[in-house]
Amino acid sequence: MRPRPAGLSRRGFLGVLGGTALAAAGCGQYAGELLVGKAPTPEPFRVPLSIPQVAAPVAPGRYEVTQRVARVEILPGLRTEVWGYGGTFPGPTFELRRGAPATVRVRNELPVPTSTHLHGGVTPSDSDGYPTDLVIPAGGHAGGHAGHAARMTHPGEVHHEGARDYHYPVGQRAATLWYHDHRMDYTAPAVWQGLAGFALVRDEEEDALPLPAGERELPLMICDRSFGEDGSFLYPRNHEGHDAAYMAGVEGDVILVNGAPWPVAEVTATRYRLRLLNACNARRLNLRLAPGGRFTQVGSDDGLLAAPLEHDALPMSPSERYDVVVDFSAYPVGSTVTLVNTLVDGAAGNVMRFVVARRAKDDSVVPKRLSRPPERPAPVATRSFDFRRTDSGWTVNGRLYRPGDLLARPRLGTAEVWRLTSDFHHPVHVHLAHFQVLARNGREPAPTDAGWKDTVDVRPYEVVDVLARFEGYRGRYMLHCHNLEHEDMAMMADFEVI
Structure with a gap:
């Protein structure tokens, strides 16, 4: 249990969010409050890492995806109800190309309204996923934690019945973006339930670089969840939708990568490009490699760096992305390399594991010059x-x-x-x-x-x-x-x- 000021109950401790007692309580190390799950915790590094499926266009520049309820196996032997784009968690990865506009039709078959935001996108305002610009399920909506909010309206609220098109001009540089629900008052439980996925923008500048690619390019969505005894997602809520005991933010006790608990990935003794995303509701990360190693950063939230940077650790707040290269040839064949979060002890301090299985040819290189990013303009x-x-x-x-x-x-x-x-x-x-x-x-x-x-x-x-x-x-x-x-x-x- 995290330390708190003497004489304060847990609820009392969380009630001082506006004052210096919070800072003294150690919030330099964490951001939210831990929600302890009820399901048996799975043994780490037993479930294989999966890579989200790439969305296939239904026509040139046009995609369709349905938000729907699905039951999937996340914890071994249990089924979890997820709300997913395409019924998967994470949703499909959209491979976008600079200069090639894309339209995504989002159909809503969930029991609640939704609004999809392309995070990091340079997008017209009417396709930005404004929180009161809602796709209403065909036939209405009810029930669940969202029943109260479903009856609420806000100034300027707009409803699209059943589905709507989001238009993305994709005029921006290559970058690791992601998309997620952005509905007014209920973003947190909707994302917790599974409404998130990757969107990767590519361009000619990136194509010309000899960075690791194909099976050696891994998008890694890191998040945390807590589970009920039956495998369901736990989330704190009351009749008004928010539990005051978790106003600091909700942290889960199971770490997921691409929807799998503490997964393991077999790699060759070569360079790999890791597209890291902190998709947690509130949990901050400070990622390191154990037993040691360095990250070569090639990109940040919104595109390639001008030149690579070396880091021993990567601090990541929710929604930040790092585009890094890890050279697994630095480790003996047969060894394991664990991605850890040094901000917490115990099981949640592990993220995932890589097993260096064999040697292989590697023609990838991290060049000394990566890109010509936009110049820094003068502020007005x-x-x-x-x-x-x-x-x-x-x-x-x-x-x-x-x-x-x-x-x-x-x-x-x-x-x-x-x-x-x-x-x-x-x-x-x-x-x-x-x-x-x-x-x-x-x-x-x-x-x-x-x-x-x-x-x-x-x-x-x-x-x-x-x-x-x-x-x-x-x-x-x-x-x-x-x-x-x-x-x-x-x-x-x-x-x-x-």
Whole structure:
């Protein structure tokens, strides 16, 4: 059990989210509250790693996917009800190409409304997955944890009956993106139930690089879940939809990679490209290789770096991505290499394992020069956004989220410095605009902050300056905390690109 201030019950401890007691309680090491499962914990490194299926177009540039309920085996011997794109968890991977527009028709056969957000996408505002732009199941909806919210309406709420098309121009650089549900008030339980998947953008610049590819390119969606005795997903909720004891965020006690608990992957003694995604609701990661080794970073959230960087560890807040190369020829054949999270002890400190099975020819290379990313533009304005727990709840600039209530109106084609401050761990995500981290508390950013990003971990009582570029489209977009429980409890804000 995590330490807490003496004299405070667990509920009392979580009730001090707005003050210094939270910082003193060790939130520099974690972000949420652990939800202990009831199912037997599976033995790690027994389930093989699976790779999500690639979505096949139904016509050039056109895809269709159905959100539906399915029962799948996640814990050995048990069946879990998931809400999945295509009935799978994770959903299918969309392989997109720069300059080749794609339309994705999302059909909703779930018992609740949905809104799909392409995270990291430079997308027209009407296809961005705004939280009140909803696909309503044909024939209505009811039941489950969402029954209360299904009866709620919000200002400007839009309904699409049964299905809708999302249009993605795909004018951006090659990058590891992902998609997930973004419905108002209920993003956290919907993603927890399985509504997430990868979207990989490729381009000619990336094609020209001799990086590991094919079977040696592994998209790895890391998340945590807790399970009931029958294998069902556990999630804390009450009749209003939120359990006050978990306002800090929900952490599960089983670590999943691509939907499998602590999986194992057989690799050759060659280089592999790992596309790492922290898809947890609230859990932060600090990834290392055991018994040792280095990550060669080639990309960040929104594209390739100019040149590779070497790291011993990768700190990842929810929704951050790292594109890295690991050279397994550095390990003897027959050895095991474990990906671990050093922020926690016990079973949750393991993520997955690689077994170096045999030698093989390797013609991949990590070149000294990777790309020519966009130059850093000069800012035309500076704005401040404070992410903080107040008496009214989780707020941005002291305000609870209200759809259409604008906090900024940047101009298309410009860049601004956005100063982000916090009282807690808040992974701040900006829609549409990609940014570079300029400073942390007035000092140089960390080496792992490199590249163009859409999410940055703003740590307790920290000031983070980012340079955001507003390119692509005019319209209404959002910034918010990507601790999904904080997001659902109104830690969001709208801005309009004019």
